[in-house]
Amino acid sequence: xxxxxxxxxxxxxxxxxxxxxxxxxxxxxxxxxxxxxxxxxxxxxxxxxxxxxxxxxxxxxxxxxxxxxxxxxxxxxxxxxxxxxxxxxxxxxxxxxxxxxxxxxxxxxxxxxxxxxxxxxxxxxxxxxxxxxxxxxxxxxxxxxxxxxxxxxxxxxxxxxxxxxxxxxxxxxxxxxxxxxxxxxxxxxxxxxx
Amino acid sequence: xxxxxxxxxxxxxxxxxxxxxxxxxxxxxxxxxxxxxxxxxxxxxxxxxxxxxxxxxxxxxxxxxxxxxxxxxxxxxxxxxxxxxxxxxxxxxxxxxxxxxxxxxxxxxxxxxxxxxxxxxxxxxxxxxxxxxxxxxxxxxxxxxxxxxxxxxxxxxxxxxxxxxxxxxxxxxxxxxxxxxxxxxxxxxxxxxxxxxxxxxxxxxxxxxxxxxxxxxxxxxxxxxxxxxxxxxxxxxxxxxxxxxxxxxxxxxxxxxxxxxxxxxxxxxxxxxxxxxxxxxxxxxxxxxxxxxxxxxxxxxxxxxxxxxxxxxxxxxxxxxxxxxxxxxxxxxxxxxxxxxxxxxxxxxxxxxxxxxxxxxxxxxxxxxxxxxxxxxxxxxxxxxxxxxxxxxxxxxxxxxxxxxxxxxxxxxxxxxxxxxxxxxxxxxxxxxxxxxxxxxxxxxxxxxxxxxxxxxxxxxxxxxxxxxxxxxxxxxxxxxxxxxxxxxxxxxxxxxxxxxxxxxxxxxxxxxxxxxxxxxxxxxxxxxxxxxxxxxxxxxxxxxxxxxxxxxxxxxxxxxxxxxxxxxxxxxxxxx
Ligand SMILES: Cc1cc2nc3c(=O)[nH]c(=O)nc-3n(C[C@H](O)[C@H](O)[C@H](O)COP(=O)(O)OP(=O)(O)OC[C@H]3O[C@@H](n4cnc5c(N)ncnc54)[C@H](O)[C@@H]3O)c2cc1C
Ligand code: SF4
Numbered sequence: 070x071x072x073x074x075x076x077x078x079x080x081x082x083x084x085x086x087x088x089x090x091x092x093x094x095x096x097x098x099x100x101x102x103x104x105x106x107x108x109x110x111x112x113x114x115x116x117x118x119x120x121x122x123x124x125x126x127x128x129x130x131x132x133x134x135x136x137x138x139x140x141x142x143x144x145x146x147x148x149x150x151x152x153x154x155x156x157x158x159x160x161x162x163x164x165x166x167x168x169x170x171x172x173x174x175x176x177x178x179x180x181x182x183x184x185x186x187x188x189x190x191x192x193x194x195x196x197x198x199x200x201x202x203x204x205x206x207x208x209x210x211x212x213x214x215x216x217x218x219x220x221x222x223x224x225x226x227x228x229x230x231x232x233x234x235x236x237x238x239x240x241x242x243x244x245x246x247x248x249x250x251x252x253x254x255x256x257x258x259x260x261x262x263x
Numbered sequence: 264x265x266x267x268x269x270x271x272x273x274x275x276x277x278x279x280x281x282x283x284x285x286x287x288x289x290x291x292x293x294x295x296x297x298x299x300x301x302x303x304x305x306x307x308x309x310x311x312x313x314x315x316x317x318x319x320x321x322x323x324x325x326x327x328x329x330x331x332x333x334x335x336x337x338x339x340x341x342x343x344x345x346x347x348x349x350x351x352x353x354x355x356x357x358x359x360x361x362x363x364x365x366x367x368x369x370x371x372x373x374x375x376x377x378x379x380x381x382x383x384x385x386x387x388x389x390x391x392x393x394x395x396x397x398x399x400x401x402x403x404x405x406x407x408x409x410x411x412x413x414x415x416x417x418x419x420x421x422x423x424x425x426x427x428x429x430x431x432x433x434x435x436x437x438x439x440x441x442x443x444x445x446x447x448x449x450x451x452x453x454x455x456x457x458x459x460x461x462x463x464x465x466x467x468x469x470x471x472x473x474x475x476x477x478x479x480x481x482x483x484x485x486x487x488x489x490x491x492x493x494x495x496x497x498x499x500x501x502x503x504x505x506x507x508x509x510x511x512x513x514x515x516x517x518x519x520x521x522x523x524x525x526x527x528x529x530x531x532x533x534x535x536x537x538x539x540x541x542x543x544x545x546x547x548x549x550x551x552x553x554x555x556x557x558x559x560x561x562x563x564x565x566x567x568x569x570x571x572x573x574x575x576x577x578x579x580x581x582x583x584x585x586x587x588x589x590x591x592x593x594x595x596x597x598x599x600x601x602x603x604x605x606x607x608x609x610x611x612x613x614x615x616x617x618x619x620x621x622x623x624x625x626x627x628x629x630x631x632x633x634x635x636x637x638x639x640x641x642x643x644x645x646x647x648x649x650x651x652x653x654x655x656x657x658x659x660x661x662x663x664x665x666x667x668x669x670x671x672x673x674x675x676x677x678x679x680x681x682x683x684x685x686x687x688x689x690x691x692x693x694x695x696x697x698x699x700x701x702x703x704x705x706x707x708x709x710x711x712x713x714x715x716x717x718x719x720x721x722x723x724x725x726x727x728x729x730x731x732x733x734x735x736x737x738x739x740x741x742x743x744x745x746x747x748x749x750x751x752x753x754x755x756x757x758x759x760x761x762x763x764x765x766x767x768x769x770x771x772x773x774x775x776x777x778x779x780x781x782x783x784x785x786x787x788x789x790x791x792x793x794x795x796x797x798x799x800x801x802x803x804x805x806x807x808x809x810x811x812x813x814x815x816x817x818x819x820x821x822x823x824x825x826x827x828x829x830x831x832x833x834x835x836x837x838x839x840x
Binding site for chain 2: 148192239
């Protein structure tokens with residue numbers, strides 16, 4: 070996941086692949102022959118300059134020894150990869166106004182799988198605010214790391230979060246932006262981080 | 264199969280190769296064979312690892328040898344290779360890891376991008392269907408007025424189709440259809456009983472149903488034998504890697520032939536970042552590579568650069584190759600690079616069971632891997648012209664069982680009754696699925712992700728913008744109705760009509776984005792796959808396509824590659840390059 074710019078500089082880490090564990094994103098970082106645990110736990114979500122921004126704690130766990138953390142890390146949305154899978158059902162407790170209604174008359178022509186109201190997100194790519202490798206005990210340059218958050222969900226909370234992230238991104242960046250709905254979805258997201 | 268180890272040797276950063284070929288899949292492998300055969304010293308750069316057929320091909324693996332029965336550990340696909348739709352437990356190593364190879368899409372418009380990063384590319388596990396295009400396809404715009412014609416015609420392409428078919432070995436039947444031209448085929452695989460029933464039902468409707476043309480050796484010619492390729496023994500495991508070389512892939516055919524000349528250096532694990540240019544004249548100078556494993560950055564130089572990384576990887580490479588002379592990407596003075604992306608679509612179709620076949624012994628259904636093809640029957644002429652859509656589609660399908668009996672999934676019960684029931688219906692399934700032409704439209708395009716997403720090596724990734732239009736939807740509706748009607752006429756029961764179209768990319772025939780044409784203002788490449796802007800740059804894969812037609816594209820990619828190599832050899836000889 071990294072490249073070397075010169076023989077003396079620390080290799081640059083370009084991206085971290087992470088999967089949801091509850092509301093956290095968890096992955097591993099390989100540095101040399103060692104594998105470090107990585108997690109980003111969002112504490113809050115907001116929309117800044119029209120883009121989803123998460124704030125939270127990064128934790129790096131070395132193969133031996135105790136984990137190191139950095140708080141107040143921001144993860145700013147870069148872009149997304151649309152899913153081709155069936156989206157999960159909306160969270161049961163959601164106010165009806167936040168759930169988009171499928172078109173009453175979808176028409177007689179076939180539709181394309183995973184598009185329109187069947188769309189959801191497979192991966193969110195975030196840029197993490199610059200991190201210090203030294204502080205986190207990693208021999209890597211973490212100045213511009215991308216977090217590849219693959220929204221694979223296998224618990225109720227993870228499925229709810231997948232639905233909420235997908236709906237929020239459609240409400241902010243989709244063909245029909247809806248600021249009021251986006252705020253409602255954001256509140257739901259924050260409620261689940263708490 | 265012969266091995267190609269002799270070609271894996273250190274590549275020299277000091278030497279100027281006659282040609283650098285990027286990619287070792289269908290097109291790259293064929294370019295290597297053609298050019299080494301013409302005396303060129305070539306360097307083939309392949310992003311993925313080398314493969315050892317003995318160790319890595321799983322043709323002889325039986326699903327029941329794995330506790331996951333060929334489906335892999337639960338969650339594996341969704342966490343590592345979620346877009347590699349066709350990857351299975353025994354073939355996952357042929358496909359990219361989505362964890363390292365991101366791309367992005369516009370919200371609500373997904374694109375499924377199946378990729379191989381390995382010596383041999385997607386040919387290691389491709390479906391082998393090998394169709395020619397005809398002038399109905401090359402001259403489609405003259406036919407219906409939409410978009411533009413290809414700058415080439417069937418007459419020009421026919422000799423190259425002959426060469427490609429003869430070289431790779433294509434089994435099929437001469438059917439005498441002007442819009443689905445014949446070649447010099449190896450013997451066709453006989454139909455199963457269910458397929459015979461489908462054939463007579465289709466013909467009663469006035470349409471054709473023919474044997475598929477597949478790149479599998481149903482007989483072995485001398486040049487196949489010389490490469491150690493053996494005849495197919497119909498095990499049906501082609502997607503897991505064919506160890507006897509009966510299925511055409513780069514590893515069984517083109518790369519060994521190139522290696523045998525002693526003129527190919529193959530460097531696996533070499534991810535080309537961008538193409539370098541000569542600052543004096545804007546011509547291609549070489550390539551900048553990052554080693555996939557060591558992360559070392561290296562540059563190689565060549566007289567000619569052949570880009571054959573597969574449609575979208577090639578276009579990504581050109582878009583990432585910006586310079587003072589080529590600020591919008593290499594060879595993109597037209598602004599067309601990245602545009603006119605298409606994929607065939609499927610999804611619509613019908614499936615069911617033929618009750619008259621239930622309960623019999625298998626004859627040739629078990630392991631048969633070719634099926635049937637219903638060639639296009641819409642908009643061929645005035646009589647078949649449709650009011651609601653232009654262009655057309657075909658049906659793939661059949662009535663055979665590839666290993667795991669799919670009917671087991673929907674059969675209720677357990678124990679010996681369950682087994683009896685599965686066995687009873689095992690020989691009776693029947694299905695048709697659409698392979699349809701998607702129109703080439705400027706607004707379906709790829710660009711370098713404007714928000715700066717990169718892959719694991721820090722290389723900027725593509726953002727894909729693509730969606731279907733009403734023409735595709737109308738065609739899909741027609742296909743759903745016609746496939747159901749064929750099954751009904753064949754006497755099928757429990758018919759399910761499938762009405763949802765596949766997301767773009769799922770058919771794995773992504774094409775276009777660096778189209779060829781005669782006008783440098785409207786196209787990226789000339790009629791010989793040569794960049795209009797950069798004389799020593801060729802793009803020989805599916806990126807060059809002007810339109811998708813409805814037939815599988817690889818045979819056309821191979822034929823175009825041979826043609827481009829012949830032309831460039833001539834150009835080099837004349838000192839034009
Ligand atoms: C399951 C499946 C079934 C298919 N069935 C059929 C079928 O029946 N008929 C048909 O016509 N087609 C079929 N296809 C499609 C067919 O495989 C492709 O059309 C064909 O392989 C394209 O050839 P290519 O050389 O352009 O790309 P590939 O075969 O994909 O090879 C490209 C190579 O370039 C390498 N590469 C890419 N970028 C770089 C880089 N930056 N640096 C170095 N190397 C790079 C890749 O690692 C890869 O090995 C199928 C595909 C799949 C996956
Ligand atoms: S069916 Fe034929 S081509 Fe396919 S893997 Fe078996 S021997 Fe090879």
